[in-house]
Amino acid sequence: MPAVQDTIDRVRKIDVDQYKYGFQTEIAVDKAPKGLSEDIIRFISAKKDEPSWMLEWRLEAYRRWLTLEEPTWARVHYPKIDFQDIYYYAAPKSTPGPSSLSDVDPELLKVYEKLGIPLREQEILAGVQKTDASELEEPSDNVYKSGRVAVDAVFDSVSVVTTFKKELAQAGVIFCSISEAIREHPELVQKYLGSVVPTSDNFYATLNSAVFTDGSFVFVPKGVRCPMELSTYFRMNEKNTGQFERTLIIAEEGAYVSYLEGCTAPQRDENQLHAAVVELVALDDAEIKYSTVQNWYPGDAEGKGGIYNFVTKRGDCRGDRSKISWTQVETGSAITWKYPSCILRGDDSSGEFYSIAVSNGYQQVDSGTKMIHLGKNTSSRIISKGIAAGFSQNTYRGQVSAHRKATNARNFTNCDSLLIGDQCGAHTVPYMEAKNSTAQFEHEATTSKISEDQKFYVMQRGIPEEEAIALIVNGFVKDVIQQLPMEFAVEAQKLIGISLEGSVG
Amino acid sequence: MLEIKNLHARIVDDGTEIIRGLNLTVKAGEVAAIMGPNGSGKSTLSYILAGREDYEVTEGDILYNGQSILEMDPAERATSGIFLAFQYPMEIPGVATMEFLKVAMNEQRKARGEEPLKIPEFLKRVKEAAASLSMDMAMLKRPLNVGFSGGEKKRAEILQMKLLEPKLCVLDETDSGLDIDALKIVSDGVNALRAPDRAFLVITHYQRLLEHIVPDSVHVLYKGQVIKSGDKSLALDLEANGYAGVIGEAA
Ligand SMILES: Nc1ncnc2c1ncn2[C@@H]1O[C@H](COP(=O)(O)OP(=O)(O)O)[C@@H](O)[C@H]1O
Numbered sequence: 001m002p003a004v005q006d007t008i009d010r011v012r013k014i015d016v017d018q019y020k021y022g023f024q025t026e027i028a029v030d031k032a033p034k035g036l037s038e039d040i041i042r043f044i045s046a047k048k049d050e051p052s053w054m055l056e057w058r059l060e061a062y063r064r065w066l067t068l069e070e071p072t073w074a075r076v077h078y079p080k081i082d083f084q085d086i087y088y089y090a091a092p093k094s095t096p097g098p099s100s101l102s103d104v105d106p107e108l109l110k111v112y113e114k115l116g117i118p119l120r121e122q123e124i125l126a127g128v129q130k131t132d133a134s135e136l137e138e139p140s141d142n143v144y145k146s147g148r149v150a151v152d153a154v155f156d157s158v159s160v161v162t163t164f165k166k167e168l169a170q171a172g173v174i175f176c177s178i179s180e181a182i183r184e185h186p187e188l189v190q191k192y193l194g195s196v197v198p199t200s201d202n203f204y205a206t207l208n209s210a211v212f213t214d215g216s217f218v219f220v221p222k223g224v225r226c227p228m229e230l231s232t233y234f235r236m237n238e239k240n241t242g243q244f245e246r247t248l249i250i251a252e253e254g255a256y257v258s259y260l261e262g263c264t265a266p267q268r269d270e271n272q273l274h275a276a277v278v279e280l281v282a283l284d285d286a287e288i289k290y291s292t293v294q295n296w297y298p299g300d301a302e303g304k305g306g307i308y309n310f311v312t313k314r315g316d317c318r319g320d321r322s323k324i325s326w327t328q329v330e331t332g333s334a335i336t337w338k339y340p341s342c343i344l345r346g347d348d349s350s351g352e353f354y355s356i357a358v359s360n361g362y363q364q365v366d367s368g369t370k371m372i373h374l375g376k377n378t379s380s381r382i383i384s385k386g387i388a389a390g391f392s393q394n395t396y397r398g399q400v401s402a403h404r405k406a407t408n409a410r411n412f413t414n415c416d417s418l419l420i421g422d423q424c425g426a427h428t429v430p431y432m433e434a435k436n437s438t439a440q441f442e443h444e445a446t447t448s449k450i451s452e453d454q455k456f457y458v459m460q461r462g463i464p465e466e467e468a469i470a471l472i473v474n475g476f477v478k479d480v481i482q483q484l485p486m487e488f489a490v491e492a493q494k495l496i497g498i499s500l501e502g503s504v505g
Numbered sequence: 506m507l508e509i510k511n512l513h514a515r516i517v518d519d520g521t522e523i524i525r526g527l528n529l530t531v532k533a534g535e536v537a538a539i540m541g542p543n544g545s546g547k548s549t550l551s552y553i554l555a556g557r558e559d560y561e562v563t564e565g566d567i568l569y570n571g572q573s574i575l576e577m578d579p580a581e582r583a584t585s586g587i588f589l590a591f592q593y594p595m596e597i598p599g600v601a602t603m604e605f606l607k608v609a610m611n612e613q614r615k616a617r618g619e620e621p622l623k624i625p626e627f628l629k630r631v632k633e634a635a636a637s638l639s640m641d642m643a644m645l646k647r648p649l650n651v652g653f654s655g656g657e658k659k660r661a662e663i664l665q666m667k668l669l670e671p672k673l674c675v676l677d678e679t680d681s682g683l684d685i686d687a688l689k690i691v692s693d694g695v696n697a698l699r700a701p702d703r704a705f706l707v708i709t710h711y712q713r714l715l716e717h718i719v720p721d722s723v724h725v726l727y728k729g730q731v732i733k734s735g736d737k738s739l740a741l742d743l744e745a746n747g748y749a750g751v752i753g754e755a756a
């Protein structure tokens with residue numbers, strides 16, 4: 001059999017059931033009744049003990065949502081979602097809201113341990129100095145044990161615990177769940193919530209504004225460099241339950257923060273909805289680095305089940321010389337609809353988008369970014385690497401625009417796609433629009449196949465086929481991997497290897 | 506060590522037969538030179554030895570240490586000790602040469618049930634091997650073969666060969682693209698590896714290489730067959746008189 005044919009045949013036998021996080025946990029939950037109505041929103045708001053302005057905000061969003069239509073422009077196909085057939089709130093009975101580590105249900109701690117995030121050990125381990133850490137040693141394979149990452153653990157609709165809060169507070173950094181922030185820091189939340197993604201932004205963002213349950217809140221005050229990596233880990237566990245994450249990150253003048261989110265879900269036959277809104281605000285000279293390792297359950301070999309990941313992420317470079325950088329490694333979800341964007345409002349501000357999107361099996365990815373240049377001398381950079389295997393469809397959709405007043409706006413875009421086998425598809429949909437004649441936009445795009453020559457060469461050195469493919473793919477995505485916080489780069493590389501398992505045999 | 510018996514092989518895509526009843530035996534410790542005009546099937550033979558799937562063996566067998574290797578995939582053949590220094594080494598963008606060496610060495614160790622190399626030991630080996638080939642360590646930080654000159658690629662092949670310590674080394678036109686100094690360095694590298702338990706198949710067009718790597722036997726390949734075998738004097742004869750005489754004799 002010729003090599004190419006062989007690869008294709010093996011791809012047909014594809015098996016994406018390599019998902020390691022597909023276990024589910026039996027845990028007693030407190031749920032809202034199924035479906036969506038004003039009463040359900042009141043229920044959620046009451047559960048979270050919210051002030052009345054928050055409830056009003058939600059209700060207004062809900063009323064607007066009722067008038068909206070689901071968007072259809074993305075290159076993704078799925079049966080119509082019955083929004084009345086979803087639970088909008090589910091919280092573990094034992095730990096219905098954020099608490100301190102000692103109060104968290106041990107069963108929940110076990111879940112996170114199984115996911116590789118030993119919350120309890122985290123703070124203990126942080127105190128233990130590493131002895132002979134030579135710079136040549138491999139980075140630890142569990143970054144959550146490094147003592148350099150604070151974690152907010154969100155389980156279905158609630159944050160169950162946030163680690164290192166005290167240490168961070170000493171530096172003036174607020175890191176807590178959004179629910180807690182609404183109660184404890186209402187002035188900050190009211191000032192910034194919805195200021196980047198208005199409640200009316202789009203169908204899913206509006207839905208999220210009405211029913212959002214939990215997510216993280218980060219506030220880094222003027223001049224502070226956040227002393228550790230912040231991270232939120234989202235776990236969807238409960239059946240038929242949507243997760244409506246809401247995250248808000250604010251970096252005041254001259255502040256710096258690096259934040260990472262991770263996520264997993266049980267393996268189930270039905271599809272589940274994760275509709276998130278993430279807002280970032282960077283004031284003068286501030287910098288926010290936001291990284292995602294998205295590993296939601298992708299569905300099985302026949303394309304059954306998996307998460308619908310419909311996400312609105314936007315950063316506002318509100319201040320002069322501010323900088324927002326998005327880095328994403330997308331390997332999971334049945335459907336991904338996600339365009340982390342930057343509004344370059346401040347003069348001399350800059351935005352970056354580095355993306356790796358791996359699709360296998362029947363996954364559908366429609367992802368990319370928007371760079372909206374409003375201020376003078378603003379610059380943006382887009383590096384997107386799409387890898388499609390199996391029967392998957394992988395679309396990069398990007399928009400770069402320069403406003404009339406955005407003199408000297410600059411953008412560089414590079415989108416590369418790599419195909420494994422010939423049943424999959426890669427598509428690039430760039431929109432560019434410059435209303436200012438001094439704007440300079442550069443766009444490069446390539447599509448290639450993993451060459452049999454390369455694979456043969458690598459295998460000739462004793463590297464088995466799957467490892468050979470993973471090595472070549474990891475070389476292909478190197479420019480983006482380098483953008484991840486060092487601690488997470490190794491994990492991301494491994495994840496890419498695992499996601500492509502079964503793509504060749 | 507290597508016995509190729511009445512080997513027939515064709516291109517899978519279009520069925521063209523390239524190797525047509527080839528016989529060749531190479532003993533442990535032997536250096537066998539394969540010569541022959543362009544297009545006679547030398548590279549194809551090297552690919553088939555290494556297990557490339559574009560070719561299909563229709564008849565005959567390849568025995569390596571008495572065992573047929575036809576059912577083994579390229580990685581399995583490599584870990585069993587077969588190494589091919591490519592005529593045209595592939596570029597692997599984004600994969601630092603050093604990283605590639607580490608993965609290859611450790612995969613082979615894993616297949617043999619050995620522990621991965623500790624980083625200091627790995628570095629020591631790479632530094633020594635690179636120094637012996639006059640290779641700059643800075644080059645090893647670059648992606649494998651990407652932007653390497655022809656000569657650098659060939660050196661990188663020999664570097665890999667040194668580090669992987671194979672038992673059967675197939676060198677496909679390693680001399681092409683090398684200047685005299687580089688040829689000397691590469692040949693010294695190969696000679697240093699000559700050992701009683703290691704065999705070499707040195708494919709070349711020119712006598713030039715064989716002045717540095719002196720072969721124990723010389724075989725002329727033409728239209729997919731070995732048409733003449735002899736000792737090193739055969740190479741000198743070919744250099745002086747060309748292939749026409751030998752081809753005429755065989756016809
Ligand atoms: N994969 C292939 N597809 C088409 N033709 C091939 C292929 N491999 C080898 N050939 C042909 O087989 C013959 C032998 O090629 P090769 O082994 O490269 O010769 P050499 O190395 O002796 O110069 C040539 O005519 C070449 O074009």
Ligand SMILES: [Mg+2]
Binds near residue numbers: 548549592677678
């Ligand atoms: Mg050749």
